[in-house]
Amino acid sequence: MSSVPSDDGIDPSVMGIELERINFGDEPPEEPLHLAAAPPVYPEPLAVVQPVHGGLWEFIQRFDFSWYAWSVGTGITSILIHALSDWDPAHKDHIITTSFAYFGISFVLFFVMSGLTIARYCKWPRLFLITMKHPGQAGFTALMPMALSNIIIMFSKLVGKSQKGITAIWVIYITGCREPDMGYFLPIAALIVAAAAGSDIAATLDERRASITIITSFVIVVMGLIHLVFVFISDLTRLIGRRIVPSKHITDAFVTLTVLAQCGLAAQQVGEQAFRIIPKSENLLDGTGKKNISLAEYCHSTGLAFAIGLWSFGSVYFIILCFLSRSTKILANPFSNLNWWGLQFSFGFFALSTQKLGTGPPGRAFTTIGSFLGALAILLYHHVSFNLIKFVKNGDIDGLLNAPELTGPGNRQAEHINPTPPWYKRWAVKALYMATRVVRIIFLTYGDPTIETS
Structure with missing residues (x-):
């Protein structure tokens, strides 16, 4: 809110009147100070063992x-x-x-x-x-x-x-x-x-x-x-x-x-x-x-x-x-x-x-x-x-x-983002991988000789 002089040169503020300045595009908009850019807030990773507060x-x-x-x-x-x-x-x-x-x-x-x-x-x-x-x-x-x-x-x-x-x-x-x-x-x-x-x-x-x-x-x-x-x-x-x-x-x-x-x-x-x-x-x-x-x-x-x-x-x-x-x-x-x-x-x-x-x-x-x-x-x-x-x-x-x-940092593993599979699933994947390798070696050794090893 600011006072703007009228066409006849009389200041309206003298008469107790306050006019609003309208921005028609020829002035840059004013940004309020309280809306300054804040640093981004990242969620804290979950703890593997949640700390207990209070009690025995x-x-x-x-x-x-x-x-x-x-x-x-x-x-x-x-x-x-x-x-x-x-x-x-x-x-x-x-x-x-x-x-x-x-x-x-x-x-x-x-x-x-x-x-x-x-x-x-x-x-x-x-x-x-x-x-x-x-x-x-x-x-x-x-x-x-x-x-x-x-x-x-x-x-x-x-x-x-x-x-x-x-x-x-x-x-x-x-x-x-x-x-x-x-x-x-x-x-x-x-x-x-x-x-x-x-x-x-x-x-x-x-x-x-x-x-x-x-x-x-x-x-x-x-x-x-x-x-x-x-x-x-x-x-x-x-x-x-x-x-x-x-x-x-x-x-x-x-x-x-x-x-x-x-x-x-x-x-x-x-x-x-x-x-x-x-x-x-x-x-x-x-x-x-x-x-x-x-x-x-x-x-x-x-x-x-x-x-x-x-x-x-x-x-x-x-x-x-x-x-x-x-x-x-x-x-x-x-x-x-x-x-x-x-x-x-x-x-x-x-x-x-x-x-x-x-x-x-x-x-x-x-x-x-x-x-x-x-x-x-x-x-x-x-x-x-x-x-x-x-x-x-x-x-x-x-x-x-x-x-x-x-x-x-050892207690901040963020398992909700990259969860670790159970031990039996990891062992099953390793066993399946080793079995496929053994089958491939046997096939390449006793199978078609025209197939080359990758």
Whole structure:
């Protein structure tokens, strides 16, 4: 609406009259500002597993394998307290009782978490495949066998020489090694911890079962060493090749240090048990039919040499990581299961490896260093546990239950656009294709020779 002067030169607005301007085509049309072009809105693809909001099922759906870190940390703490009992013979029984109390906590945590995990994947079975394909979550599957291995180690110390108890735990160990899942082969940490558990069990078994356990543990240690070389080189490349190292790489490197320390511990334990078992075994004789003492000594010396070498690498690596952690302020990061429990794992396993070296020829200096690192690991365990309990108490647990596999691209398959046929239809199509190929080859071989192969 605008005022237009009349033919006699009088402005109608002066008289309170407002005329409308009519566009006869000689002026461009005016576009309203609120009708500006908006970006196109595409429908969000449907999720394979629909996220649940509210209630107990939301907690179960977001409960991933990373929560087993709590059980692993508690198991490491119980083993460390049990190892520190030799320092105070007067209160040794009380210290051992305390270690078994932490073992009970680890046992309860493991079975509660296992129940939640079973409920999660029974309710959403396709979520397991999505988790295995997620690059950040698949590695957490190793925490479950690591927690079980720590429970096996402490249970073998609890039952002692009880034949029924040690037979039951031996059956669990051999069954787990015979039917490994992805958690044993994807991260190498589970391999090394399983080997260490096998060497602890072999110390309380008879010669026949101990021989089977030692051979199994030796194979697992070799597999872990082969994988460890590649992972160790990869982590060193990431740490050395950058001037500013991201805190996530520091966390991954601490996990590698955990495996490095545990591998040295497992190598020494397997060597000690081989030194004990080989002279008693009738299947491992030398050429003259006598007990193969030289083979036992060679296994013991090789295991000790590997343990000292890996401990040396781990010491240098540990010093580098401490300086890098100070520069990147890794402890200032938001609380998460990996960032904080990874530090406790590295301190704990490195302390166990150092204490084990102190029981051999190297001397008491290793025992002192191992006890100091073990005390730090125990303090760090309580610090992380109290922070976790505080998060739960303040209602900030949603930050820990993020479950990135639910929001990742693996859960956005858009099956309504390109649905995947059932497995039996895919197999039927493949079988039909192979049958037609076989018929064609037979016809071309024994049929009309004038027909050429396309």
